[in-house]
Amino acid sequence: MSSFLQVFTRQGAFILFVVLEIICFYLIITYNESQGEIASSSWSLYSGKFKDQTDAAWRYTSLRSINAQLREENAELLSRLPNAYYTETLDTASVQDDSLRQRYSYIGARIINKSPLTGNITYVLDRGHIHGVEPHQGVIGSKGVVGIVSKVAQRHCRVMSLMHSNVQISAGLRGSSFFGSLYWTGGDTREAILSSIPEYAAVAPGDTVETTGYSNIFPTGVAVGVIKDIERQKGDNTLNCQVDLFLDFFTVESGYIVRDLLKEDLDQLDTDE
Amino acid sequence: MDRAIQNSIIRFFLLWALQVFFLKQVSWGWGGETYLQIHIYPLFILLLPLRTLRSITLGAAFILGLLIDWWYESPGMHAGALVFTAFMRSIVLSILTPREGYNIKANPTKSSLGANWFIQYAGALLFLHLFFYYSLEAFTFVYFTTILLKLFFSWLASMLVLLIVVYIFNPEA
Numbered sequence: 001m002s003s004f005l006q007v008f009t010r011q012g013a014f015i016l017f018v019v020l021e022i023i024c025f026y027l028i029i030t031y032n033e034s035q036g037e038i039a040s041s042s043w044s045l046y047s048g049k050f051k052d053q054t055d056a057a058w059r060y061t062s063l064r065s066i067n068a069q070l071r072e073e074n075a076e077l078l079s080r081l082p083n084a085y086y087t088e089t090l091d092t093a094s095v096q097d098d099s100l101r102q103r104y105s106y107i108g109a110r111i112i113n114k115s116p117l118t119g120n121i122t123y124v125l126d127r128g129h130i131h132g133v134e135p136h137q138g139v140i141g142s143k144g145v146v147g148i149v150s151k152v153a154q155r156h157c158r159v160m161s162l163m164h165s166n167v168q169i170s171a172g173l174r175g176s177s178f179f180g181s182l183y184w185t186g187g188d189t190r191e192a193i194l195s196s197i198p199e200y201a202a203v204a205p206g207d208t209v210e211t212t213g214y215s216n217i218f219p220t221g222v223a224v225g226v227i228k229d230i231e232r233q234k235g236d237n238t239l240n241c242q243v244d245l246f247l248d249f250f251t252v253e254s255g256y257i258v259r260d261l262l263k264e265d266l267d268q269l270d271t272d273e
Numbered sequence: 274m275d276r277a278i279q280n281s282i283i284r285f286f287l288l289w290a291l292q293v294f295f296l297k298q299v300s301w302g303w304g305g306e307t308y309l310q311i312h313i314y315p316l317f318i319l320l321l322p323l324r325t326l327r328s329i330t331l332g333a334a335f336i337l338g339l340l341i342d343w344w345y346e347s348p349g350m351h352a353g354a355l356v357f358t359a360f361m362r363s364i365v366l367s368i369l370t371p372r373e374g375y376n377i378k379a380n381p382t383k384s385s386l387g388a389n390w391f392i393q394y395a396g397a398l399l400f401l402h403l404f405f406y407y408s409l410e411a412f413t414f415v416y417f418t419t420i421l422l423k424l425f426f427s428w429l430a431s432m433l434v435l436l437i438v439v440y441i442f443n444p445e446a
Contacts, residue, residue, distance in 0.1 A: 012327075020356045
């Protein structure tokens with residue numbers, strides 16, 4: 001208390017100065033018209049800015065739930081795209097049946113864990129068995145293929161990303177029927193190799209690479225990347241293309257697990273020898 | 274009672290009367306703005322004895338400022354500026370300390386500390402006073418050039434009048 005009083009006596013003049021100036025400012029703002037107007041308008045200006053900022057901060061806290069909601073909506077919309085359907089068109093003599101049967105459905109999921117960049121990259125997603133996830137289902141993101149589900153737990157699943165030596169997907173060139181397999185050879189995560197394209201195929205750098213749908217894991221026509229460089233393989237008459245991937249495997253945060261509803265049907269063809 | 278205190282009390286009323294009854298009439302400007310005003314009343318704060326307590330200086334400045342504002346119909350503006358001047362007085366005094374220091378009983382006048390010293394002292398404080406006053410009048414720094422123009426004209430005129438008064442009366446205390 002005594003030290004407080006000491007400060008008060010030592011700084012008394014300054015405190016008095018501040019108090020008197022506050023009184024003066026009060027008098028000026030209250031009894032002088034133009035200064036009062038300036039004060040009230042700047043007050044509303046700054047309080048408006050402050051309100052905007054607090055509002056933005058509050059909205060930021062709800063971003064997580066909004067993201068989850070948007071993922072659900074996207075999954076819903078993706079399953080309505082044309083490539084999510086199995087065409088049951090039957091050409092018979094008299095009847096043309098245009099009905100479409102749902103082939104792919106999507107489960108929105110958030111990536112909750114990423115393995116470090118030491119060889120094969122895997123992710124853990126927050127959807128699992130109870131949501132309908134099964135091994136060998138594909139995962140796509142907003143910018144292309146993310147990977148393939150390898151292990152499924154009750155509520156989570158592990159995904160081998162495209163940057164995994166066991167992952168090889170069927171991919172082709174948009175607008176042409178040539179296809180090959182797309183895989184990663186290690187090194188730069190932004191690049192992959194599209195191999196087994198026949199030598200006579202008209203390929204040029206800048207062509208879009210998309211999934212073919214032949215592997216029954218991904219729907220047809222998901223754009224994956226663009227061709228960067230073309231290299232002729234000696235001996236087997238095929239081309240090896242370097243592909244610049246659209247997806248950034250470090251910034252990707254969410255994906256959609258692809259369920260092929262006709263998988264059992266197609267699997268019968270593989271098992272019945 | 275000390276002569277210095279007596280003189281200060283007399284100056285308080287005389288400078289107030291001089292300011293509100295005569296110098297208030299002096300104003301010059303163009304385009305609806307007054308660019309020249311004469312402020313003589315800060316002389317009261319300037320000439321207070323050196324040993325005056327800082328809080329008393331501030332209090333006297335506040336009262337004199339409010340009395341001036343009463344006549345100028347601008348509550349708080351002259352008072353705010355004069356309180357600021359009173360606060361800055363001790364800082365300006367410590368900057369302008371002569372080599373041998375102040376005599377404890379000295380008064381900050383032309384006759385005791387010299388014309389050169391007094392002009393610096395009065396010039397600096399009047400500058401601060403008018404700058405604060407015109408800032409309060411505009412209440413924003415958006416029209417800073419206007420503030421500087423007003424400051425320039427008013428400072429010249431006020432210094433002239435202030436020095437004339439000091440040279441005529443040449444107070445010792």
